Amino acid sequence: MSELILQALYSGVLQGGSYALIALGLALVFGTMKVINLAHGELVLLAAYMAYTVESRLGLSPMFAIPVALVLVCITAVLVYFLVSLIRKDRELNSLILTYGIGIILTNAVLLIWSADVRSTSSSWMQDALVFGPFYSMRSEVLFFVVSVALMGGLWWWLSKSWYGRAVRAVSSNRDAAKLMGINPRSTEIVSFIVAGILASFAGVAIFSYGVIQPAFGHVLTVKAFIITVLAGIGSIPGVMVGALLLGIAEALTVTLASSALQELVGMSLFLLVLFVMPNGLFGAAGRRG
Amino acid sequence: MLEIANVRAGYGAINILWDVSISVPTGQLTTIIGPNGAGKTTLLRAIMGLVPLSQGSIRLNGEPLDGSSTWSMLERGVAMIPEGRMIFKDMTIEENLMLGAFPKAQRASAQANCEKAYAMFPRLSERRTQLAGTLSGGEAQMLAMARGLMSDPKLLIIDEPSLGLAPVVVNELFEILARLKAEGRTIVLVEQNTHKAVGVADHVHLMQSGKVVLSKPAAEVSLEALHELYFAH
Numbered sequence: 213m214s215e216l217i218l219q220a221l222y223s224g225v226l227q228g229g230s231y232a233l234i235a236l237g238l239a240l241v242f243g244t245m246k247v248i249n250l251a252h253g254e255l256v257l258l259a260a261y262m263a264y265t266v267e268s269r270l271g272l273s274p275m276f277a278i279p280v281a282l283v284l285v286c287i288t289a290v291l292v293y294f295l296v297s298l299i300r301k302d303r304e305l306n307s308l309i310l311t312y313g314i315g316i317i318l319t320n321a322v323l324l325i326w327s328a329d330v331r332s333t334s335s336s337w338m339q340d341a342l343v344f345g346p347f348y349s350m351r352s353e354v355l356f357f358v359v360s361v362a363l364m365g366g367l368w369w370w371l372s373k374s375w376y377g378r379a380v381r382a383v384s385s386n387r388d389a390a391k392l393m394g395i396n397p398r399s400t401e402i403v404s405f406i407v408a409g410i411l412a413s414f415a416g417v418a419i420f421s422y423g424v425i426q427p428a429f430g431h432v433l434t435v436k437a438f439i440i441t442v443l444a445g446i447g448s449i450p451g452v453m454v455g456a457l458l459l460g461i462a463e464a465l466t467v468t469l470a471s472s473a474l475q476e477l478v479g480m481s482l483f484l485l486v487l488f489v490m491p492n493g494l495f496g497a498a499g500r501r502g
Numbered sequence: 503m504l505e506i507a508n509v510r511a512g513y514g515a516i517n518i519l520w521d522v523s524i525s526v527p528t529g530q531l532t533t534i535i536g537p538n539g540a541g542k543t544t545l546l547r548a549i550m551g552l553v554p555l556s557q558g559s560i561r562l563n564g565e566p567l568d569g570s571s572t573w574s575m576l577e578r579g580v581a582m583i584p585e586g587r588m589i590f591k592d593m594t595i596e597e598n599l600m601l602g603a604f605p606k607a608q609r610a611s612a613q614a615n616c617e618k619a620y621a622m623f624p625r626l627s628e629r630r631t632q633l634a635g636t637l638s639g640g641e642a643q644m645l646a647m648a649r650g651l652m653s654d655p656k657l658l659i660i661d662e663p664s665l666g667l668a669p670v671v672v673n674e675l676f677e678i679l680a681r682l683k684a685e686g687r688t689i690v691l692v693e694q695n696t697h698k699a700v701g702v703a704d705h706v707h708l709m710q711s712g713k714v715v716l717s718k719p720a721a722e723v724s725l726e727a728l729h730e731l732y733f734a735h
Contacts, residue, residue: 372597375604382590382601388552389588394576394605394653 215346220468221461222347228460229360232453233415234433235440236367237408239452242441243384244397244404246304247296250311253433254318255292255409259285259416260425261322264331267420273335274421281413288318289409293402315430323427332424339422356418363414364453367407371449380404432476439483445493455494458482503528503657503688504549509558511548517556518544520712526657526705531679531689533699533720536709537732542692543585545709546661549690550575550582562657577605581655585662585692587646591635595626598634598645602652612652619648622678640671647678658682659690664698676702696728708732 238252259281263274270276292314299306333339338352370377382390383400390397419425419433440459444451459479466478486493504526512518518541526532534542547553549560551572560567562578575582581602590598599619603612620627623644629637634645643663650658660679664672676698683689683702693699700706706723708716708731716731 375609378593378597378601379604381593381597385590385592386588388572389584389590390601391552391572392550392575392582392584392588393601393649394573394608395601396571396573 216468217465218346219348220464223349223353224461224464225457226349226353226357226460227464228457229357230415230418231436231440231460232456233360233363233411233418235437235444235452235456236364236449237411238434238437239441239444239449240380240404241401241408244380245293245296245401247307248311248438249292249296249405249408250308250434251292251315251318251430252311252408252412252437253435254315254322254430255285255289255412256416256419256433257322257425257427257430258288258318259413260420260429261326261331261416263333263417263420264326264425267333267335274333274338274417278413278417281417282410285413285416286406286409289405289412290402293405297398297401315434319427319430322430326427328427330424330426331420333421335421350422352418352421356414356421359414359418363411367411368449370407376400376403380407436479439479442483443486443494445495448493448495451493451495503563504690505559505561505564506545506549507559507561509545509548509560510556511544511553512556513544513553518712519548521558522709522712522714523558524707524714524717526688526690528688529686530704531683531691531702532705532707533691533693533703534707534709535693535696535699535728538694539711540709541712542709543661544712546582546659546690546692549659550580576653576655577607579653579656580659581650581653581657582659583646583650583661583663585665587642589634589637589642589645589649591633593634594631595634595637595645596630598649599626599652602649605653608653611654615652615654619651622651622681623648640667640674643667643671643675644678647675651682655687657688657690661692662694663691664693664695672698696732697725700725700728 234256238249241247241249262281262284263277266272266277266280267274292311295314296307296310299310338350340351342349342351342354371381379395380400380403382393382395383397387397436459440452440455443455443458459482462478462482463475466474506522506524509519509522510517522545536542544553548555551570555568562580590601599616600612603609603615625641626645626648637645663675672695679702691699700720700723703720706718706720707714708728
């Protein structure tokens with residue numbers, strides 16, 4: 213029994229890496245623009261289908277899809293930004309409807325192009341077992357967990373050391389004060405969408421490499437990312453990483469100990485529990501957003 | 503240096519400033535005093551482009567500022583230290599300071615200016631890696647001042663620096679203002695502490711209900727007359 217639980221914890225942590233990449237993108241965009249991009253999961257899905265196309269059409273490893281996915285997903289992300297920035301009134305609320313609509317359009321575009329079939333990688337290199345002591349996983353899971361950790365390290369460096377990263381944090385923290393520092397908030401908004409797109413590209417290729425994808429999956433990913441951001445407490449980047457691991461572990465434990473049918477339910481239950489018990493999230497300072 | 507002429511401005515349908523004209527001479531300290539709700543902060547926000555003008559003009563060294571963005575002001579040599587400090591609470595003190603030098607032209611000298619700021623405000627130096635949210639009110643104001651100086655501005659606009667601070671800290675603050683003035687910077691100071699503000703100023707403007715009701719050199723201002731005007735309405 214304890215072996216099963218240990219194994220579930222391990223799988224959960226590996227899964228949490230991709231969840232963190234997706235949720236960080238959502239959180240960054242929310243920080244600078246106060247917009248919850250409900251089409252964010254579809255951006256990830258787009259990258260996942262690029263990986264499928266590169267593998268099935270060109271016979272290459274899904275890894276080779278990353279450059280194509282980066283270009284396509286970032287262009288789509290910037291497009292979403294421009295559509296959202298056209299909203300003049302009540303942007304926080306109206307953007308929910310707009311991005312939800314963009315999500316539906318993207319899902320249906322995926323459905324048209326790639327059909328409703330469930331896809332997964334056929335690369336045996338990716339699926340080969342990798343065993344560390346009592347822990348078992350696919351090679352792709354470990355590979356992309358390492359990639360996720362590296363990307364998060366890069367993101368941390370960028371946010372704390374680079375001029376533009378610090379500007380993104382400044383705009384998230386206090387928009388008027390950031391303007392007084394000579395920061396144009398619109399350019400940090402575009403930058404945050406592009407960074408979200410970069411993270412989504414890697415997450416999408418990762419998810420295709422160790423899991424299964426289908427056109428409606430984008431929506432599921434958006435919901436997961438949203439749950440993680442609320443778990444973390446909106447505005448907390450380290451919180452997002454811990455929240456992603458928590459969700460990954462909770463899901464893996466549920467699948468191991470109960471049933472995989474309950475996997476999506478556990479995230480939602482966690483979400484409601486946190487909202488009731490700690491409305492500011494696990495890491496959100498009380499009244500951080502006034 | 504700064505010419506404000508017949509400015510009207512406000513928030514949406516509510517007009518706050520009614521034909522305000524103030525001239526700010528180079529190298530001197532101009533103070534704008536007045537009760538709460540007189541429009542002092544709105545005037546400063548209008549200068550910085552945070553509030554649009556509906557009439558009149560603001561010129562910096564003869565060039566009109568109308569419609570130029572807030573984020574271009576630092577490049578033009580104008581820095582504002584806003585009311586309520588507006589420091590970035592979840593960033594460290596050093597990160598806050600570096601953001602004060604964000605415009606590209608300032609970045610090369612950012613590190614040197616940072617050391618200058620620490621020399622002027624030694625207490626910030628001790629805490630450079632702490633989050634700004636952990637500072638006391640006085641320290642937060644010092645951080646806001648230091649951050650405003652990071653771009654080495656020609657014109658420094660300071661809004662209510664003494665608000666909510668202990669008298670000892672207020673004294674310290676006005677000593678620093680006197681030093682900045684001695685360095686030859688042009689300063690616009692909005693204050694509620696009339697006595698202190700007039701003491702350090704070269705020119706005094708009293709605002710009431712969105713209008714300038716008195717403009718005089720500081721030397722000719724008697725505090726009693728000022729207080730009478732202050733409480734007249």
